[in-house]
Amino acid sequence: MNRILRVPMAVLGLAAGTLLATGPTFAQDEKGKAVYDKVCVACHSAGIAGAPKLGDAKAWAPRIKAGIDTLYESAIKGKAPAMPAKGGATDVSDADIKAAVDYMVAAAEGGAGEPAAAAPAAPAAQAAPAAPTKPRPAALSFNRLLKPASKRNPPPPEDGIHDPDNDGTHALQAPLQVFEALPRSNAGNRVDWVKSLDNNLIAPRWDRTDPAAAPVVMDLNIVREVKGSMPDVVYPHKQHTAWLDCSNCHPQIFIPQKGANQISMAAILLGQKCGVCHGKVAFPVSECRICHSKKKNVMPVKNAQAQ
């Protein structure tokens, strides 16, 4: 929460003070904007999957004609094929979703989208508790450090490292356009690359120019016993040799001999050993059980002795 809210709030604060002579609807707009920035922006800024873009009067005009209630309903219940119910953020209240719709409609009607200026077009009937609609101070947000779900896989113009003022940025593909069709996972790109490859959903070339070249996959598991409660690590050559050459790992990262390498979690977290790739390009270190996958046979427990 705090990560998303802070900057917009600072910006809004400033904008409110210096740019817009804001009316009483400001708090409501601010709420709508906050929801938009958190949830809807993922699709409605770049126009992912045909979503009408914020401030695009042409795209919004026919929709606005259908009436604000229709729009509320689309936003709350979703609209086929690609508008998810509440934009996927089911924990947001109906009132807040409506505020976001108002904000989007206002932006469309106001052309360049000075939200406060266009506010009269939005229904005043909105149940708007006067004071508390202001976003809570970031210090009180539920998650302080966790990145909110709505910030995953953003399109390039919104990802914070691409320059939105660069025309090329807008020509780049948005990850979600592609990932939607691939099996998802819990971290990293949130794509299960192993499954994507196994199921032929993607066909990455093994050779720069020859699409028919195929890797020689080596099916050899190396089990690394782990002290303590964590399950043992099974290192599979199969999934690795489907992507990589032996020379990518041997001998620079690993001596090709079982047990010849000192590997520890500390090293992995620092980007060495398995951490050369895992936590940078291959699935990240947070996915403990993908590596620690072999149940320990015997777990000598104190209780057992006590019996």
Added chain:
Amino acid sequence: MRIRHPGALWRGAQAAALAAAVCIGGFGTSGEARAEYADVVINNYSDAAGMRPVIFPHWFHRIRFRCKVCHADLGFQFKAGGNEINMVKIIDGQFCGACHNGDIAWSVENCNLCHSGKPGTPTQVHESTIQKLAIQPQAGGQQ
């Protein structure tokens, strides 16, 4: 990147967000870097040469090529910024130029597709473990 220039980044982000606020009404960018996992920013020379830093998207390329093609055949070391790539090497068919040659992929005159980063963004692998670990202790204070 916050490891290196937390203050500079923050100011940059704020300035960017503010610029956006002034010209398009405050929405669009929140200034928070949250790019796709494994996006690599390469900025050894770009800033100094007045070009935007280069952003290399791993996700996009791994759909089309296995790691082996770049990291074994073409000789890219596993180190962001560690390959001393420059434009002469590229137009001579090395590194990015092995493919971005108008034959396998669009050619080098599309400067802005590669040079697409916010000016001043340091070399980094986005969302790497180290980046995530390093950010956390600061997060309360700065972000």
